[in-house]
Amino acid sequence: MQSRLINLAHSPRPSTSLRTRRLTLLLASLVSLLSLLGACASSTETDPTGRGRDTGTSVMDSGTRDGGGPVDSGTAPPRDSGRDTTIIGPSCGSITCEALERCLDGACAPYPACVADTECAATEICRNRFCLPRSADIDGDGVSAETDCDEANAYRYPGATETCDTLDEDCDDAVDEDVTQMCATACGAGTERCEGGAFVGCDAPPVGTETCNGVDDNCNGTIDEGLTRACSTACGTGDEMCSAGSWVMCDAPPSAAESCNLVDDDCDGSCDEGASCRSAVHRSLKSSTGEHFYTTNRTEAVCCGFTVEHYDFFHLYSSSKPGLVPFYRCLLANGFHFYTQSAVCEGSAGATRELTVGYIARSASVCGSTPLYRLRRGNDHFYTPSAAERDAAISTYGYVYESIAGYVWTTP
Incomplete structure (x- = not known):
């Protein structure tokens, strides 16, 4: 604003009638601006010029993607899409206007404020709370204000591709509908859906717990690896391992045939029975x-x-x-x-x-x-x-x- 005042101060002094007309326009602009600020103060939206503006600090305003930086911690959409949604307004002399401003008699001025089309002229339409020319394409998305739902975001227009970011890109009053993406686990691929700006519900095959069944349950490329369990014979306890879906190699003390050695070889509680000792x-x-x-x-x-x-x-x-x-x-x-x-x-x-x-x-x-x-x-x-x-x-x-x-x- 200071630069604008300086530029105005060094401009050639206009005639009295011109100055009067400019003063009238300036006062009208101030009234519109104050009305707009009042509406913004009572609104729950965080960006009065349209919901498309990313107010975080991770984006670059050079017109290119910001690299998908961290999600802004403020009230902007919770998922950073990597898009630069900055819209630059028209040039007005030596300055550049804001997105929803126009150059009026050598000065940047906002479009008339509105809350419904009935407040705008026949050649205008109420978009982003401003009466915009119906043929205007302020955000440069190739769609005029007549059919666009958001003239402050070039990524929101009828027919746009819906992405998982809590925004209604295709202007159908539904958010993130039918947005899916591929997902995977160690056991295979699947699909997940978008909810609340985040992908959830991956239906890829879950990674299981390895069991002795001849199957790679945890999908690590090895079957029945590292599985052991307790085993026993009549003579004691031990451990056995799983191999190809079967439990093998129990190392519990084996039961043996009775021999004349004063030992209960078969561990049945009797000693040397039936051995003709x-x-x-x-x-x-x-x-x-x-x-x-x-x-x-x-x-x-x-x-x-x-x-x-x-x-x-x-x-x-x-x-x-x-x-x-x-x-x-x-x-x-x-x-x-x-x-x-x-x-x-x-x-x-x-x-x-x-x-x-x-x-x-x-x-x-x-x-x-x-x-x-x-x-x-x-x-x-x-x-x-x-x-x-x-x-x-x-x-x-x-x-x-x-x-x-x-x-x-x-x-x-």
């Missing part, structure tokens, strides 16, 4: 003497006046194993037998070691063994793995409890 001991009774006799030989069990009370009464290992000791049968001088871990028959006078019945454990922790109780009544030594029978022999038959002879097994 142990021999059955049969119990017989000679009624004439009351002696109980124990042997692994079925023929011997019924010999010499003995009657079998229990076949397979308990079991002993047939051969020596770590942690086992021999279980001997000793013959006393009076013809009675007893059974012991002692190789010298416990030092009994006149006792003779006849044979090794089998191999017995010294503790209950060996392969599921159970105590073999030893009792005595007179010359008879009585052995049983049953605590109930032990108690009955004591309470009913007068036996005396001596000790645990060792630890035996109740299954083969």
